[in-house]
Amino acid sequence: MTQTDTDAPFLETRALHKRYGGVHALRGVDLTIRRGRFYHLLGENGCGKSTLIKIISGAQSPSEGRVQIEGVEQPATPDPIAALAAGIETVYQDLSLLPNLSVEENIGLTSQLVASGGRLAVRLRRGEMRALAARAAAEVGLPSDPAFLRTHVDRLPIATRQLISIARAVAAEAGLVIMDEPTTALTRREIAHLIGVIRKLQARGTALLFVTHKLDEAKEIGGTGIVMRDGQFVAELDIETADLAEVGELMTNRRIDQARYRAASPAAAEVARLSVDGLSRAGSYRDISFDLAPGEILGITGLLDSGRNPLALGLAGLAPPDAGQVRLDGRTVDLSDPSTGMDRGIAYVPEDRLEEGLFLDKSITDNIAMTVFDRLRGALGIVSMDRARILAREVADDLKIVAEDVDAPVGSLSGGNQQRVLIGRWLATKPRVLILHGPTVGVDVGSKDTIFRIIQRQAEAGMGVIIVSDDIPELIQNCDRIAVMRDGRIVETFDGARVDAGQLYAAIGGILETAETAP
Amino acid sequence: QDAKDVVTVVKITGENWFTRMEEGVDAFDAENEGVNARQVGPAQADAAQQTAIVQDLVAQGVDALAIVPMDPSTLEGALRRAKGQGITVITHEAETMVNTDIDLEAFDNTAFGEHLNKKLVECMGGEGKWTTFVGSVGSLTHMQWAAGGIANAKENHPGMELVSESNESFNDPNKAYEVARELLRTYPDIKGFQGGSAIDVIGIGRAVEEADLQDSTCVVGIGLPQDSGQYLDTGAIDGIAFWDPKDAGYVMNKLAEMAMNGEEVNDGMDLGVPGYESVSVTPGAGDGIIVRGQAWVDVDASNWQDFPF
């Protein structure tokens, strides 16, 4: 990279707009990035951070507006090669790794693609690729031996994959490295190491743009904080001196402390609604035990590889545990298949709404009624679609789903409404235990509010609720107790009414303890 | 009165054999004002497609059908309905067919098999290992030829040793080639091949030529002169016999016309086509009759050039 005038912006966007169908994800974004600086893009789920990044990195084109890199206008059609050639490297949230290719290929292929200008009919320079991959891997703290470099990525754990994805960006010696939530799967030591890598990049004049939900981590790194809300920039501030509570308020447009929804407390009961005893699954979680009272809301949190996700899947019968048992109202539940738990009254609202939850091209009615077709059957086992429609209408009204026509495909709803359809599907089964996995991912503020109120209402009616989430404020707002997982175990359980975010972050192990000192 | 519609339905359109047959059909059409003769057939050698065509023709209400069945049993139902509709049905190479008015055989199949085998025996000097090929074991005439040949060898030539009989070529010269190679490998001293399907000799001939055994093996079978010519020249194929599909096509249509006009076919009748100058008539499997000619033609290296097909 040639060292140009450092004051001229490396990258500028002007009046960017992006629409997905009816969703207006970006509403006029002006961003300026200068060399050698750090930027943190802060904002709630679904405010448009990832969308902005995709446009800058040429994966998508804006609906309106333009992007300039070093004064050069970027092409109007999606062109990742142009962005890469201009020196923009991106570590996506989903890591963008090719599962069936090796580590060295994942790290080194793009640089050769850029070198050839996107032309494919050129020789693959394997030696060069291997050397580059070895160097980059070593730099982010990965092994650099040939055996490792030749392993296919789909056979590596998620934390390793995240580092590979970062290594690719490091290898390119780019002008701007964008990292979309780069540390979700990393341990503190890995993060510390990563920060070291980042500082080296900065010293070379590389600018870095982080997307993160971990404000404390951003503070530790330092730089400019850019706060987004509903597809717009609402503030730019120096993150090191900023007041985190204020930043949170800017992000959400609300005072955070007023937002605890949990008012009631669980009913006292002889038998726990759900009793988990010594649950284990090799390589995922170990020796998990807890009781859930009727009407209680339990939060479970931890890093991505802490075992919280497999535990959620295990309780839902989707990844059966190897050992231990689960009792529902005193009777053992068979968790070898999702349907058996479901029949006993365990409902599981999955994390990934689009992949694991909804049938986007199918009607709202089908999406809601599918779990209770049995109840809607009449003579000859015929499912009455009229009754299904009535049910769907009731659920929609009850959960304030904005839909004129329950025969419309679920894909035509906004994210918040989609999530409510998914929750409605499970509430229709009248479950005894409701497990919500990331219930408000990608859901906007208004919908969040509605969803939290629904959750509280169910708990008040005596349902046992488990929320598995990495959204700390959400847990504090809703839970009676919050269990923190690390390395597959529950390491600490907090009282939801008393714990503060700092304590939770510290227990999770995702940030540096020094961040505690923030006001 | 309108010209009568006579449609010849063959096993598969486009193969040389049936292209030659079409010449006969067209010739008959040209010579006879009162008859509208044409030939159709499926795109694939698939009994289902042939049945569909026949069924459509029946529905269409043609006056007569002349059919070379892929698989005679598959067509019984459709042809029974054809006869029910008053359609005259002529078949060819389908002696067992029940629902036909006249089945035309170019010759007595067993006798033809015997004839082929005699040529083979002569070439082999009356002794050695030999084998038979058929298009598929479901193919009735091919099996009859093989049986006729085997009977001849068994009864008259104790030195002839039959091995691995009824090899299937699925009417594919390449398959015939592969099977022949494998037989040469398995029985290195094999001396004789009797082909069944018209392309068998081509594949066998190629295998023999590549093994450089033109002079020490004997290959005879049914085949077409132009297709087999180059192998006849090298001696990889020693002789072929065939009946001219053109004549068969012509005679089928002629029989159809006679049947429609209520003319009877009698034993010893002359149908005016070489090889069918004195046909034999026997009762068929159903109500119909079987008409046989003596229409085989022997071809070898000396005379294959005389035939234009």
Added chain:
Amino acid sequence: MRGRSLDIQMVGLIAVNLAILAAAGLTVGERFLSPFNLQSMASQVPEIGLLAMGVMLAMIAGRGGIDLSGIALANLAGICAFLILGPIADSGMSGQVYLLAFGLLSLGVGLLGGVVNGLIIGFVGVTSIIATLGTQLLFTGIAVILTGGSAQTLGYVPALDDFANSPVLGLSPSVWMFLAVAAGLALWLRATKSGRLLFLMGSNHTAARFAGVRTRWLLVQVYMLSGAFAGLAGVVIAARTSSMKWDYGSSYVLVAILIAVMAGVRPEGGYGRVICVVLSATALQLLSSYFNFLALSNFVRDLAWGVLLLVFLAFSRADLSAYWSTAIRPRSKA
């Protein structure tokens, strides 16, 4: 579901059917439209229609589902029924009883073969294209071994022949059976729990599993039904041709897929309508018979089928994008 009883695909297929009928009526005249010809064409539809419905079910189930084993299983089913019963003369049964026994046996073998497919796909987890390719060869192979490769001739069994060929109320019993099966399948798909869940599973397999759908059993059901249809096709073939052979209808493997895709069954899963499959099968039959009337070679028909399939694919894509833009715009920001 409301609003979809008359969709574009269906209108298109009805139009194609009518267009061919009209063209044939105009060019080859009344003989094409005569009751006898219509009945004759109708009697050719059931066997391929049944196989296409099996393919449709496999496709609806999603994840690239497909059933290549249909015709092989149909032939095997007919052959097994025949070998078990023996020719009617040996069995000493009356025609009707023979037909019934033949039907039940063939259906039973079809069901069994379908269950084998279902277990291999649902429980062992083999991709359906590989699994059914394997069973296609296996079923064919067993049929060859059982018969030594030769055709099994039923001979003239009046009850069986009437089943495929003698019209009752204008159509032969086999056509009525086909229509009844189609109606039953449509009802099963639209109005039973399994049927509705099948569409959802085809739309998103993971989500279905996450929602407690017993996806493996549903797959077994799908291929079992498909196998049952093959078994019924076996009876129809036996009745229509008075014989069974291992390689009967070798072109049906691809024709069945052609019919399903022309019917708008989405190869990626989650969508398909029985009525469209029936209409698509009749359209192909009309076209094929029309070409036979015109004495056009079957090669022209193959070419026409290929092009028609491409046209239908293009048509369905255009239709889909139009649907999206018009469906979303009027409603946004109500």
Added chain:
Amino acid sequence: MSDTDLQPAIADRPSLSPGKRIADWILANPAGFPLALLALTCLVVGAINPDFWQLANLFDVLRASVVEGLFALGVLVVLAAGGLDVSFSAIAALVMYTVTLIVSTLVPGLGILPILLAGLAGGALLGALNGVLINLLKAPALIVTIATQYAFRGFLLTFVGTALFMNIPASMTAFGQIALFSQVSADGLRVQFPAYFLIFVLAAIVTWALLNHTLLGRAVYACGGKPEIAARLGFNIARVRVFVFAWAGMLAGLAGILHVTSNRLANPFDLAGTELAVIAAVVLGGARVTGGKGTVGGTIAGVLLITLVDNVLIQVGIPSTWRTAVVGAFILLAGMFYAWVDRTAVGR
């Protein structure tokens, strides 16, 4: 932080169960399974019939693998990119018949090289048409290639011709006759190893080099693994798709020409119905119909296995009626085995 920190996370190999280790090994060595089956089949056949052990048998299997092998290489490339092709046999038939017909009527004296090139070009063109249609119609490759299969074959037989003919150009006959190696066995049988086998070897090497030593090859696998991510990383998916189908078409065209040269006749009905068997051979060799996997070595092993099974039944006294069932059973076994491998291997 040191390398050792991450090692256990990557794979704790010593504690693996034998099943997992086998599955892992198969994933790392895709040719392993078909090669093992190949060896096993040879041993069994050889034990039953010691005559099996002769050079001529090897030559036969190799020779019989050429056309299917070329098809399979094309299918491999398409499968690796996440597609499926059933039109290659129709492409081969159309190209071989048209080229042979044109050459033998217009320029019967033409040399073999231009004929081969015409085959390559014609095949590539028709294959590219497949790719373009798939991009354009956004429809599954299987469906589109079913349609083009009908269209190509229908076109050939409607407009080009239906007759088998033997008077192919002399250069083609001569080329098919060139022997790399010729030997007269003890039984007086001449055994020839045809030179056109080298073309197959060459095609395999070029395909291998292309897949493993060009950016394009990596793009093919990227496309078959996760097309949306590959696109985001800058791979032009549409172009890769056109390429793989063109490559498959090109190899099919070549196979067609070789088919004519070795058979010494041009038959437009040839090669039809071989599609599914070829796909089966490629899958047996470790490629997946779900895309992104497969190697040239594995594919060749798969083809050899199917050809061998097809060819040796007579020698072990299994009636030829058993052939179809045996091949079907092989495919089912392989399908189940790979399903097990995919489920069992580490990291899935």
